[in-house]
Amino acid sequence: MIDATPTRAMRGGGDLAFYLWTALGLAIFPFLFRLPIFNGYNGLATQILIVGIAAIGFNLLLGYAGQLSYGHAAFFGLGAYAAGLSVLRFFPGAHSFGLAVIFGVFIATVAAFIIGSLVVRLYGIYFALLTVAFAQMVFFVVFQWRDLTKGDDGLQSIATPAINLGFAKFDLTQTLPSLALGPFGDLSEVRLWYIFAAIVMFGVLAFVRTLVRSQFGEVLDAIRENEERSIFVGFDPRRYKLAAFVISGALCGLAGALRALYDGSAAIATLTVDQSGAFVIYTVVGGVGTIFGPLVGTGVIMWLENIVSAKTGAWRLIEGVIFVLVIVFLPNGLIGTILKRKFNLFATLRGKK
Amino acid sequence: MSETILETKGLGKRFGHFAANADIDFVVRAGELRAVIGPNGAGKTTFFNLLSGITLPSDGTITYKGRDITSAGGPARVRLGIAKAFQTANIYPDQTVAQNVRLAALARVQGSFALQVFRRSGRLGKVDEIAERALDRVELAALIHTRAGDLSHGDKKRLDIAIALATEPDILLLDEPVAGMSIDESRRTELLIKKLAAEMTVLIIEHDMEMIMGISDSITVLHQGKVLASGTPTAIRASKVVQDAYLGGHSEAEIGG
Amino acid sequence: MTVQSLIQALLNGFILGLIYVAIAIGLTIIFGMLRLVNFAHGAFYAIGAYVGLVVAQKAGFGAGLIAGPIVVAIVAILLDRFLLRFFYDKEPTAQILLTFGLAVIAEETLRLIFGGTTQQYPLPDWLQGSVALAGLQYPAYRLYMAIAIVAIVICVWLFISRTNYGLIVRAGVRDRTMVQLLGGNVRAASTMIFAIGAGLAGLVGVAASPIYSIDPQTGFKFLIPSFVVVVIGGLGSFWGAVAGGLIVGELSALTTLIYPGAADVIIYVAMAAVLLVRPQGLFGESEVIKG
Numbered sequence: 040m041i042d043a044t045p046t047r048a049m050r051g052g053g054d055l056a057f058y059l060w061t062a063l064g065l066a067i068f069p070f071l072f073r074l075p076i077f078n079g080y081n082g083l084a085t086q087i088l089i090v091g092i093a094a095i096g097f098n099l100l101l102g103y104a105g106q107l108s109y110g111h112a113a114f115f116g117l118g119a120y121a122a123g124l125s126v127l128r129f130f131p132g133a134h135s136f137g138l139a140v141i142f143g144v145f146i147a148t149v150a151a152f153i154i155g156s157l158v159v160r161l162y163g164i165y166f167a168l169l170t171v172a173f174a175q176m177v178f179f180v181v182f183q184w185r186d187l188t189k190g191d192d193g194l195q196s197i198a199t200p201a202i203n204l205g206f207a208k209f210d211l212t213q214t215l216p217s218l219a220l221g222p223f224g225d226l227s228e229v230r231l232w233y234i235f236a237a238i239v240m241f242g243v244l245a246f247v248r249t250l251v252r253s254q255f256g257e258v259l260d261a262i263r264e265n266e267e268r269s270i271f272v273g274f275d276p277r278r279y280k281l282a283a284f285v286i287s288g289a290l291c292g293l294a295g296a297l298r299a300l301y302d303g304s305a306a307i308a309t310l311t312v313d314q315s316g317a318f319v320i321y322t323v324v325g326g327v328g329t330i331f332g333p334l335v336g337t338g339v340i341m342w343l344e345n346i347v348s349a350k351t352g353a354w355r356l357i358e359g360v361i362f363v364l365v366i367v368f369l370p371n372g373l374i375g376t377i378l379k380r381k382f383n384l385f386a387t388l389r390g391k392k
Numbered sequence: 393m394s395e396t397i398l399e400t401k402g403l404g405k406r407f408g409h410f411a412a413n414a415d416i417d418f419v420v421r422a423g424e425l426r427a428v429i430g431p432n433g434a435g436k437t438t439f440f441n442l443l444s445g446i447t448l449p450s451d452g453t454i455t456y457k458g459r460d461i462t463s464a465g466g467p468a469r470v471r472l473g474i475a476k477a478f479q480t481a482n483i484y485p486d487q488t489v490a491q492n493v494r495l496a497a498l499a500r501v502q503g504s505f506a507l508q509v510f511r512r513s514g515r516l517g518k519v520d521e522i523a524e525r526a527l528d529r530v531e532l533a534a535l536i537h538t539r540a541g542d543l544s545h546g547d548k549k550r551l552d553i554a555i556a557l558a559t560e561p562d563i564l565l566l567d568e569p570v571a572g573m574s575i576d577e578s579r580r581t582e583l584l585i586k587k588l589a590a591e592m593t594v595l596i597i598e599h600d601m602e603m604i605m606g607i608s609d610s611i612t613v614l615h616q617g618k619v620l621a622s623g624t625p626t627a628i629r630a631s632k633v634v635q636d637a638y639l640g641g642h643s644e645a646e647i648g649g
Numbered sequence: 650m651t652v653q654s655l656i657q658a659l660l661n662g663f664i665l666g667l668i669y670v671a672i673a674i675g676l677t678i679i680f681g682m683l684r685l686v687n688f689a690h691g692a693f694y695a696i697g698a699y700v701g702l703v704v705a706q707k708a709g710f711g712a713g714l715i716a717g718p719i720v721v722a723i724v725a726i727l728l729d730r731f732l733l734r735f736f737y738d739k740e741p742t743a744q745i746l747l748t749f750g751l752a753v754i755a756e757e758t759l760r761l762i763f764g765g766t767t768q769q770y771p772l773p774d775w776l777q778g779s780v781a782l783a784g785l786q787y788p789a790y791r792l793y794m795a796i797a798i799v800a801i802v803i804c805v806w807l808f809i810s811r812t813n814y815g816l817i818v819r820a821g822v823r824d825r826t827m828v829q830l831l832g833g834n835v836r837a838a839s840t841m842i843f844a845i846g847a848g849l850a851g852l853v854g855v856a857a858s859p860i861y862s863i864d865p866q867t868g869f870k871f872l873i874p875s876f877v878v879v880v881i882g883g884l885g886s887f888w889g890a891v892a893g894g895l896i897v898g899e900l901s902a903l904t905t906l907i908y909p910g911a912a913d914v915i916i917y918v919a920m921a922a923v924l925l926v927r928p929q930g931l932f933g934e935s936e937v938i939k940g
Contacts (some may be wrong), residue, residue, distance in 0.1 A: 250509045253513075258499075264487070265483070268468055271482070272555060273500065274504055275498035279505065286509075
């Protein structure tokens with residue numbers, strides 16, 4: 040299958056190395072991105088990180104629990120709307136940023152729990168179709184509840200409130216002080232938003248890595264590899280799948296909340312099948328069942344989209360072609376293929392093959 | 393005499409109109425080594441599936457240690473101490489032998505679900521203990537770093553047994569444990585089963601008559617989904633009813649030994 | 650809501666239902682025989698519609714009706730030979746992803762070629778007009794189409810149940826390996842089934858476009874409802890597709906009459922209900938559920 044998940048044996052690498060490289064990567068990313076070959080800009084880098092959180096969440100379900108959902112936009116969108124409503128209506132005031140994020144994650148998590156409880160009893164195509172059905176129902180409710188959500192127009196004018204830590208306030212729209220960096224642009228192109236998103240992304244990556252190597256992750260692996268055997272050594276697959284579903288929904292909700300706060304608006308498009316499909320594409324291209332895969336996939340696709348859409352209207356076609364090519368020729372995705380090569384190389388060097 | 397550990401009353405399973413099992417009254421005492429035999433299609437594997445929880449019965453009850461487990465699910469039965477090794481070795485092919493058994497031990501220690509998203513299972517010392525013991529008993533300790541999918545057929549079946557053992561069962565169900573094995577492997581497995589039978593109750597489905605006659609405390613014969621006869625190996629060997637049933641499939645020599 | 654509008658809705662639902670039936674039959678026998686979950690099935694409908702349109706604009710309605718399904722069948726055969734057959738028997742996840750990708754490619758290609766606007770299918774005079782039916786004037790074309798679809802469904806049914814190839818199909822749905830062992834030419838039958846299923850969707854794509862007009866979204870618009878139909882009827886079941894199609898069609902039409910905003914979501918609610926209560930659908934087999 041598109042089963043890229045490296046076995047436990049492949050997961051080498053120390054914790055410290057991971058944290059250092061990840062922090063370094065996140066720190067230099069916006070500057071690399073500015074190089075003429077990439078022609079990116081800081082705002083796009085921030086968006087990639089935010090949406091990447093959702094893809095990572097989605098991957099938890101597909102790559103580790105082994106279930107394909109085509110309805111995860113529901114949690115992304117609910118997170119966005121909840122955060123927006125939190126700022127505009129429910130919890131405005133001094134701590135509205137933090138409360139918006141918390142509220143967004145909360146709503147998405149509750150939804151994921153309700154939907155998850157009903158969905159995890161199914162498999163394969165039935166599972167996927169039921170997730171679509173529920174996502175469409177969420178779309179319908181949000182769309183029709185015009186009083187609350189403004190229907191088609193979505194929520195607008197959500198000001199990014201500042202992060203209020205009591206002793207300090209951070210206005211995320213502020214930039215860093217100016218410092219020319221040659222081909223890497225100027226330091227002042229980096230907004231605090233990026234730094235905030237990078238911190239959150241670091242936390243998410245660290246969390247997912249820990250989870251995957253944990254006792255919980257170990258059992259999830261086992262269930263994905265042989266569910267029957269797992270049942271008959273005494274594990275309860277349904278509860279594990281539900282837990283994975285809820286965590287993945289929560290992460291999508293977090294991404295949605297940040298998205299709404301970043302954009303200053305919550306759009307109905309965040310709840311569509313197209314959006315769910317986008318998470319699928321990002322994750323598959325990047326590498327299902329790898330930690331960095333979904334982030335890389337999000338980056339590559341969103342970056343390409345930025346470049347190609349400016350030149351031609353055929354972006355969606357190109358995206359579809361890339362997706363199919365990856366599935367057929369690189370089923371492990373970009374990162375998955377690299378990891379497998381690395382693993383095979385090590386195994387050969389160690390004389391195991 | 394030891395008490396009854398497992399009992400079924402009127403147990404039956406229908407698939408559509410076909411009755412795979414019907415009216416089965418079955419009693420096993422703790423510590424017994426009970427063989428379940430019968431011609432092909434007699435319903436032996438279905439019976440084991442009912443006992444282990446792979447399928448739920450259409451009629452009848454199953455009592456384990458005095459407790460009604462008729463509608464209990466698979467994980468629940470494993471926790472209660474009913475473990476099964478499958479006819480086709482059911483293992484995690486991409487994991488090492490050690491990891492295969494550790495997973496079963498982990499289930500034993502942590503329960504059916506634990507939201508331990510931060511801690512690694514290596515911290516649970518008892519898990520390694522249980523796993524090592526299980527591996528030692530089936531004598532697979534030398535192969536612990538081998539990928540389970542790469543094992544020989546016989547080794548896979550022994551791994552399956554090790555996995556079952558790691559759940560610390562009181563009753564072990566073995567479905568054709570020596571099927572497809574060489575003579576050597578069969579004899580080794582037979583010795584293993586005898587050893588295990590000394591510590592726990594063992595139910596075994598087999599076609600290898602010689603082995604069955606040699607090691608069993610008692611034998612239940614199934615035929616067309618029902619219990620045909622039950623008794624000591626000597627009694628079963630001499631039973632005309634059993635021989636008639638088998639003449640449909642095997643020759644008398646196979647039963648007589 | 651008048652009696653008239655109710656009758657009209659019921660008729661519309663019946664017509665829409667028949668369209669769903671035609672699409673769903675292809676989807677369900679493709680799944681039954683090839684074990685392929687085909688998310689690209691809606692694309693066959695759309696390609697048929699556009700090809701039919703192009704040909705009809707040059708050579709008339711009849712030519713379009715013939716060209717559409719044939720081109721679609723050819724596309725299907727090529728897909729089967731060079732790509733899809735490596736994915737039969739793979740996990741449904743991989744199949745869903747691949748066929749979903751293909752559907753996106755198909756939709757976008759059509760959009761680029763034909764533009765994003767809606768097109769109208771030219772209908773010759775002799776097919777226009779209306780018929781007095783149950784107290785109202787109902788478009789004649791819809792009735793002709795209905796009769797044609799019913800005839801086609803019966804033909805496909807006869808093919809599956811009476812011919813040798815059909816026998817292979819039915820046996821193949823049950824147990825492919827056994828059919829191969831018995832010497833049946835499963836490969837050829839598989840390709841043929843795929844072509845027939847696709848062609849059927851393409852044919853209905855042409856036939857229905859005078860009613861529903863054509864745009865690049867058409868493929869996706871019919872895709873999910875087709876899966877709803879197949880789920881309700883039971884994946885792999887011929888008569889399930891028929892029953893499911895009519896049910897979903899009527900449900901859609903009646904909801905459009907009573908609460909138009911919910912017309913889309915009601916079928917999802919129906920599908921969810923079926924999946925939660927009886928996932929194998931009305932006529933499916935209960936062992937099918939795992940994966």
